[in-house]
Amino acid sequence: MNKLYDWIVIGGGITGAALSYELAKVGFSVLLLEQNSILSGATRFGYGGISYWTGTSELTRQLSIEGIERHRQLPQELDADIEFRELDLLLTIDADRNPAEILAQYANCYIAPKLLSTQDACELEPLLNPDAIAGAIQFRHAHIKPPLLVSAYLNALVQLGGEIVCETVVKLDRVGHKIVGVTTQQQAYRSANTVVCAGGLSRSLLKASGISSRIYFTHAELIETEPTDLELRTMVMPADTKRCQLEADASKATIDPLWDEVGHELLPSSVDVGAIQFRDRTMKLGQLSRVLTDPNVLPDATQSENEIRAKARQVLPKLADLKGTWYHCLVAFSHDGLPLVGALPDLEQIYLFSGFTSPLVYVPPLALRFAREFTQSSAFASNAIVSQLSPQRFGI
Ligand SMILES: Cc1cc2nc3c(=O)[nH]c(=O)nc-3n(C[C@H](O)[C@H](O)[C@H](O)COP(=O)(O)OP(=O)(O)OC[C@H]3O[C@@H](n4cnc5c(N)ncnc54)[C@H](O)[C@@H]3O)c2cc1C
Structure with missing residues (x-):
């Protein structure tokens, strides 16, 4: 038995x-x-x-x-x-956005955010492109592999x-x-x-x-680079993450039944430029998110990779052309x-x-x-x- x-x-x-x-x-x-x-x-x-x-x-x-x-x-x-360490997280603010408005989105966080000028952000993270940002929000963050x-x-x-x-x-x-x-x-x-x-x-x-x-999922895509001599001192993400809005919109009760049919792309894809370096000097560079209802479909790798690199070129130009491999996975989320x-x-x-x-x-x-x-x-x-x-x- x-x-x-x-x-x-x-x-x-x-x-x-x-x-x-x-x-x-x-x-x-x-x-x-x-x-x-x-x-x-x-x-x-x-x-x-x-x-x-x-x-x-x-x-x-x-x-x-x-x-x-x-x-x-x-x-x-x-x-x-587990490569646990404490480090700074920099949430970049696009050059055409108002830093005070973006900061207000973080007003309720239980640890207060710090708004950095473009110059201070680039001093902390020299790999950032000063022309692409209007500043950054800094949080003390932690990191593992x-x-x-x-x-x-x-x-x-x-x-x-x-x-x-x-x-x-x-x-x-x-x-x-x-x-x-x-x-x-x-x-x-x-x-x-x-x-x-x-x-x-x-x-x-x-x-x-x-x-x-x-329960839902996004198709997430990223590039994992080879080990590099470049040094990313912080973890970089956008302050106004498009993925969060994508998740909220794609999981409304009214469209829930569509998730049980394959073949839908419920919303346009989005890229949130982010990067992190690991102890072995590789980096992860991403992230493209798609809302495709078929968990088994594979996006076009070349097109996706080009899209991630093009967006990264604006914010983290030295990372955009590092040798690396495109990967795809599914990330679960709720409404x-x-x-x-x-x-x-x-x-x-x-x-x-x-x-x-x-x-x-x-x-x-x-x-x-x-x-x-x-x-x-x-x-x-x-x-x-x-x-x-x-x-x-x-x-x-
Ligand atoms: C680019 C990127 C950056 C991210 N950055 C962060 C971050 O900084 N911080 C953070 O907290 N999160 C981050 N995330 C999200 C996080 O990585 C995922 O949400 C998390 O790892 C999901 O864990 P999981 O166990 O739910 O899913 P998974 O890791 O996908 O594990 C699910 C497992 O279930 C197995 N499985 C599925 N179906 C079956 C079956 N029928 N039978 C047996 N096994 C099955 C799969 O093979 C898989 O191994 C990021 C994600 C991406 C893509």
């Missing part, structure tokens, strides 16, 4: 890895199912920024504080070098007795209102609980099992910018832990809270936080 796991976790990116570890740490038996033997989802390509200054409500402020504390603890707890955090979590999971199997889940197995496990391309596995951490593929996986959820964490409606024993647009600050503390919520002995007052992130807040 098949083993009955306490938890099956679907997806081994940052969300699934963190949650599997925390569930195993509180004593559950955990099976993590990941379709790829090499990390190749959004976590492989993320910049690794931890935006702990970002909290604008009581909820996100609390999670931001817990998030940065957790990241500071994790290298020791997991006994791994996401694949290192994933492998640290997974190593710790295995040490705790967790199992990792490389198989593709094709459907969730249902008996009445209960999800009793999953079927992969190879076999069936049984569990008391199942949690979907499949990133941009979460929606299609749920749909294949007849479950609707307001209100908050993750989808909790039970799915009208069903039992099935949970979602996904839709984190910028997950690095929130995933570690939420994975910890989620796991503790399921232990009998927990003294942790997590309910209030986790319940605000329930997938049921959108009514389906």
